[in-house]
Amino acid sequence: MNIRIRHISHRRKGMVVKNELTTDKQTINIGRATDQDIFLSDLGVAYHHARLTLSANGQIGVASLSTVGIYINGRFLQSGSLKGQGAFQVGPYNILVEYNKNGFDYDITIEKIAEDIVEKQSEILPVLLLDETWLSRRRGAWVGFLLVMLIFLAFPLAGYFDKDFAQQQRDSMVLPDDSVWQTGEISKPHKHFGKNCDSCHSDAFEMVTDKACLQCHATTTVHADPEIFDMHSLQGVRCGSCHKEHNGSDYLIRKDQYLCSDCHKDLRSQVETELENISDFSGQHSEFRPLLFTRDINTWDKTSADESSWQRVSLRRPVVKHETGLKFPHDVHLDVNGLESPTGNKVLQCDSCHQTDASGLYMLPIEFERDCQQCHSLSFDANSPDRELPHSNLDALSATLNEYYAYVALRGNYQDDDIPTPGIISQRRIPGKELTPVQRKTALAWAKEKANDVKEEVIEFRTCGLCHKVERDDQSASGWKVPSVQISQRWFTKGTFDHIAHRATACVDCHQVEESKLSEDVLLPKIEVCRDCHGGEHIENKLDTGCVSCHVFHTPDSMLLGER
Amino acid sequence: MHQSILSYRGSRYLWWSLLLCLIAIVAYIVDEPNMPPNGGTVLGYILGTLSALLIVWLMWFGIRKRCYKSKMGTVVGWLSAHVFLGLALVILATLHTGFQFGMNVHTLAYVLMIIVVVSGIYGVFCYLHYPRLMTDNRGEVSPDSLMRQIQEIDRQALVIASEISDETHERVLNSIRRSRVGGGVLKIIFGRHKKANLEGLVQKAKVQQKIMKAKNVDSTMAFMASRITHGREDTSELLRQLTDLLIGQKEKLLAQLRRDLQYKAYMDLWLYIHVPFSFALLAALIVHIFSVFFYW
Incomplete structure (x- = not known):
């Protein structure tokens, strides 16, 4: 076998061969001892450091004879093998073994690649700073950024453009859908379709339109006809301007006073109206105006009855009368000593005659057969x-x-x-x-x-004349005229009142009936009576009574939202 | 004169941040938005815009600190502002949420922000704590200088060892090869490295092992020590020098260097949370702003 061993060094001029010899030994010893085939003088090499075994077929074996080992492929090993060509390091030397090269069976080139073993060692020093390890802030930043973008933007957005995919996402437990964009809890009534964001959010970058709301709420009435009340604050108002979804159930319907007072505190300067400026129940609020029959009952022509016979009259007036056509003294009926009745002496209470309707909110209008005939x-x-x-x-x-x-x-x-x-x-x-x-x-x-x-x-x-204001009338066939009875169905037509909610209060606390001798007396409480307990939104020591406690925003007699 | 980032210019950014927080808190208390406090009220939009701008500005610090030519304030000033305004961000962003949290990208952004700020607070602790420990550890000597001293010791040890015996030389070579600083993440952080072991000399060194255990020094050193007691007269002085070099000096320097790298790692480690999470936060912030206006 023909083997060449060369010691070289690289200088500025080029490669310099320092020493060259040929041998036919198949086993080549490497070390610092002078008898070694490859003699390496540096102190980084052991006397008998390693042995190279060369086979005729190009198989190269390297074995360490000392515990120091040889450096192959970035690792210190006790033995290794190369095929055809390869390099390993012993101390500060690099030993390149090439099979079938330059006319030799094996060409071995030795080069000192470091000043000494210590310097060589420092060159293969492991990393010293975290920046040099696999840890990478930049990579982490990219991963974090892209992961969030993918999960929370790309997926939900894909669902927006592909409805089938959106359905898959919503059905799947794993795929992120557009519910990750939800800004808060959906109100209970809307929850059953709340997973489908596009039920309301139909157009991108556009606030939820009334059209979406009217799919279900077409029969809701407007608050005021914008054609009649041409006010800035009524123009361009969406359902969503007041009804703020994604805040849970409690806030879908506004109950704050500002909802109304924003316009009503200064309504008269904005629009021509008979309505008074109102800002607060405790402060700026008009006296109650019950709907009363205001004509003289005896001269009133029933056949030409019109709505103007009934008018809302402020309780602020010094004299407020409601023409019922009856003779009814409350004081007599409420005599604490009782009254003679077909069933004996009877002390009447309010509810002996006045009954609430089935809802308990309102009192039923007095009916003779039900409320009077038992005695009368x-x-x-x-x-x-x-x-x-x-x-x-x-x-x-x-x-x-x-x-x-x-x-x-x-x-x-x-x-x-x-x-x-x-x-x-x-x-x-x-x-x-x-x-x-x-x-x-x-x-x-x-x-x-x-x-x-x-x-x-x-x-x-x-009989008749006891309660009714009867007059002789020769014109009529019967010879008498009994004026029709005008009993109010609802006193307060613009507000709501809940009798059940007030059942802890005695009737007479609000209705001063004991002294009333005439049926014309209007025995409804004035606003002052209510203010004993109820205050506006900012009164601390009274019941918090905002506008919507008694009034509704979508006034029942207005046009439908769907017709607007 | 060194000035702490916290007390930079009389903690001026601390006072700015406190003022900002105070204004935000008062506004939040006074505000009556006709709906539950949330990011969609007028104040919510103001706080949200401020917070978003703050986040972008805080992240800009990563660019500013690399702009060595920039005349836009000093990096110390920027860092001081970065710390205090970063803390103020927590107040602003929390008020922006109106304390509404849920399983969504908006709360994700909030949580990521909290992680970034908390890691930042830890970073401030590190910057205030470890430099002092580093000075205590190696004084004015630089890590490069420590490294050069160690190399010099290795060279001397090799010369001495080669004069003693082939076996000793081999041991020292192995010792040089195995004395490590740094390495993997955990090695840098915990500063623990294997000491040169006995390998093929286990049987030979059975006697010396007892001494090694008694003296609780590493195996190479035990070997040296045994050579002193059992060695030839003429080499014992050389062996004493060798052990002095490798035990007395090199190990101390190695420990110092490892400790130094460890501290340096501690000072960097939090950034591997702070930076990636801040970019995740930036993404979540973009999605947050995009989504609330996409589904307005």
Whole structure:
């Protein structure tokens, strides 16, 4: 085998060969001892450092003879092998072994690559600073930045443009969807479709339009017709201007006073209106204006009734009357000693006559049959105490009387304690014996007279006239005029009032009824009464009563939002 | 005269930051936005815009500190402002949220911001704490100088060892090869390295092992020590010199150097949280702003 061993050094001029020899030994010893095939004088080399074994087929084996080892491929090893060509380091020397090179079977080139072993060692020193390790701030920054962009921007955005993909995302537990953009909890009523952001957010970079809301809320009414109330604050207002979603359930509907006072505190300077400027329940708020019947009930022509007969009248006026057409003294009815009634002495309470409706919010209008008749019987003849006259129909009343007295006249056996009656009326009849035509004529004449007498008595004095303001009227067929009763269905038409919420309070705390002698008296509380307990938003020691406690924003009698 | 970043120019940025926080807090208390406090109110937008600008400006510090030619204030001044305004950011951003948190990108941005600020606070601690320990450790001597001293000791040791015996020389060579500073992340941080072990000489050194254990020094040193007691008369002085070099001087220098690298690593380590998380925060901030206006 033909092997060349060369010691070289690289200088500025080029490669300089210091020493060259050839050998045919297949086993080559390397070390600092003088008998070594490759003699390396540096102190970084052991006397017998390593052994090189060269095979004819180009297989090169390197084995360390000392514990110092050889440096191959960046590692210190005790042995290693190379194929065809390769280099390893011993101390500060690099030994390059090449198979079949330059006409030799093996060409071995030795070069000192460092001043000494110490310097050589410092060259292969491991990293000293964190910057030199695998740790990288820049890489970390890129990973963090791109990861957030991918998960929280790219995925949800892809769903926006591809609805099918969006559905996949929403169904999947892993894929991030646009719910990661949600800014807060959706209100309960909207939650059932809240996962589909595009139910409301239809157009990118555009605030939620009313169109989206009206898909469901088309029948909601507007607050004021912008055509009539041409105000800046009503123009361009979206549903979303007030209804702030993604703040949970409590804030979807605004309840703050500013919602109303923003415009109403200075309404009159902005628009022509009869409404007063109102800013706060405790401070700037008009006196209550119940809807009252304001005409003279006796001269009022029922046939030409119009809405203006009912007007909202401020309780601030010195005299406030509500023409009911009735004679009703509250003081008499509420006598603490009680009243005579068909069932004996009875002390009346408010709820003896006044009932709430099924909701409990409002009082039902007084009805004769339900609320009065129990005491105020319409009976007219002591001989038949259970027989009562029909209510609110004078013609029927006349007919009833005529029929009744004709019947008793023909039947006979009718006793009248006060006025003597003809014998034919009071006598008992023999069964089967008919009256003669003369007797019949006499009896019916009596009956007619009697019916007329009773009619006059019940209408003017005993029954109708007791409660109604009855007048004789020769023009009418019945001969009397009973004015129609005007009972309010709702006193406060612009506000709401909850009687149930106030059930802990006695009726008389608000309604001063004990001294009232006339049915015309309006016994509704003034605003001052409410202010005993209720204050505006900024009053600390009273119930917090903002505008929407009593008023609604979407006024029921306004046009629908969908028609706007 | 050295001036701490915290007391830079009478802590002027501390007072600016406190003023900023105070204004924000008062505004938050006074504000009545007709809805629950959140980022979408007028004050919310103001606080959000301020916070976003602050974040961008705080991150700009990474660029400013590399602009050595910049005349826009000193880096110390910038760092001082970076620290105090970074702390003020926590107040501003928290008020911007209106304390509304959830499983979304907006809260993610907030959490990332908190991580960045907390890591920054730790960084300030490191910058105030470790330089003093570094000075205590190596005085005025530079790490390069320490390294050169160690190399010089190695060279001397090799010369002495070669005069003693081939075996000793081999041991010293191995010792040089194995005496490490730095290395992997954990090695740098914890400053722990294997000491040169016995390898093939285990059996030979059985006797010396007892001494090694008794003296609790590393194996190479134990070998030297045994050679002093059992060695030939003429080499014992050389061996004494060798052990003095390798035990007395080199190990001390190595420990100093390792400790120095360790401190340096501590001072850098927090930045590997601070910087990547701040970029993740920047991304989350971009997505946050984009998404609230995308789905307005």
